[in-house]
Amino acid sequence: MTAPTARNVPALLQGLRAEGFTGTVRVSGTPGGSIHLRNGLVGAIETPGAPTATSTLLTSGRIGDEDWLAACAAEPDADRLGGHLVAEGLIGAAELEVVCTAAVFDAAFAMALSPRGSWELGDREPVLLAEPGVEPRRLTEEASRRVALLSRLWGPPGELTRVRPAPVAGAGTRGSDGWLAPRHRDVLDNVNGRRTPRDIAFALGRGLYAVMLDLIRMEALGLVQWGSRTTADGRPSTAPRVPQDEPTNAVRTTAVRPPEAAPLPKRRPGGASPAQDVGQKKKGG
Template identity: 70%
Template structure:
C-alpha cells in the first residue's frame, strides 16, 4: 500500500480512506482496538473498551443466542452476516444499520479516552459491519464533540470512565419518588459500586458514551454516587463539574440512540475518531 507514515490514527484512517483501502488496522494501547475498513470506510471497531455491535445485539436480548449461532452457521462469512440477519427476519435492516453504526462511533470514543500506541495493517478480517460504513473525518469530529461535552458536563472523560458508581438508597431517592425514566431505572440495576461505566455498558448491551451520559444525569439527581479520583500527576482535577444535586437538563444529554448518520458525499453527520485530529 502507498500510505505514508501518519502522525496519528485519524490521519492514518484518512489516508486509507483516500486509497479506498480494505483491510484491518490493529492499534495498540489501553484499550487497544481493531479497526475494520472496507473500500476506505470504517465498517467496525472492536475494542475491549466498548461493546461491539454483536455484544449490543446479544446482551440486550435483541437477538437470542440460539438464533445468533444458527445465523453464524448459515452464513460463515461475517462480512455478509448482517444481510443474512435481516433476510432471516431476525432484525430490520434499518435497525441493524443503526446498531452497527452506533458501535463504530462508540468504539472510536472508547479508544480516544487514552493515548494510542502504535499500529499495524493486516489483511481483511470478516466481522459484522456497518453498511456502507463511516468516513474517518466525521468519525473523528464526533469523537472530539463527545469528549468535549463530557468535559463540560462533568470533567475529564478518561476519569469518568474509571469511576465505580454505587446506588443511593433511601426513601427520598429519585427512584423511590418516580423521577427516573425506565432507561435510568434499568441502568441502576447494573450499578453496584464495583462496575465501571464500561462494565455497565457490556452488561446492558449499551454504548459506553450513552452510559456515561446517563451516569452524569443520575449523579446530578443523587441517584448514584462515586468517589472522584485525581489526575495522573496526583493533583485534584480542575475540570468543570456540576455541583452535586444540580439538575442536568435532558436537552444537554444527547440520546444514544440513532447516532449521526454518514451522509453520501462525505459531509459530517456531526461526529470523530479521537480528540487528536487527523
C-alpha cells in the first residue's frame, strides 16, 4: 500500500497519481489539511492556512450568498457544483477554473511552510474542484519555487506568516492619492498591527502567497512596518533572515507567477529599513 511506504507527502501523491487514486489524504500538522484527489490528480486542498476556492468566491462577492446557497441546494454533490454554477450563469467556466486552480496552488504552498506529520487515506469527500485537476509534481515544484523566492526577498516564509504588520504613520493618506495599486490599497486597509498575512488573506478572499508578496513590496515602499515576530511557542524569533534550503517535502504550486521586476531590498534583523539605508530617501520610491 502506498500510504505507509511513502517517505513524504509529495512521494505519496506521486504514488497515488500512478494508481489513479480517488479519495482524500488527511495530513496532520500545523496547519495540515485535506488533499482531495480525483483519478490521481489534485482537485482541491482544504487547509486552515489558506482560503479555499469557496471562501474566495464568497468573500470577494463574486457569487452572492443567496445564489450560492441556492446552487448548493440544487446540486448537493459539491464535485458537480462547479458545472452547475457555470450552467446557471453565476460565473464563467474560465474564471471558475482560474479561481479553483489558484486555490489549490496557494493551499499547497501554505502547507509547505510547516513540517507535516502523519497522513491517512480516506474516501472521496465532495468538494468544489479544479477541473480536471493538478499534477502532484507541478504542485511540489511550484510550492518550492515560491518558498525559495520569498526566502530571497524576505527570509523564512513560515516566519513571515506570523508577523503582524502595522501601517506606517501617514500611509493611509499616501495610499489614497491614486498612485497605489488597488490590490495594495485593499491590503493596506487591512493592516492594523494585529492581523497576520494569513488573516489578511482570509479577510480579502485572496491567496496567502499573493498577500505576502504585496506586503513585502509595501514595506519596501515605506507603507507598512513589521511588528515583533514570534516563534510557534511564543518566544521572540532569532532565526536569521537569510535564504533557506528548499524543503524536500514541499507540496508546490503553479498559479500566476509574481512579477520578475527588480528584486526588492531585504531587511536586516535589527537594522534600518531599505529607505533608511539610503539616507532617508523618499519612501515611496
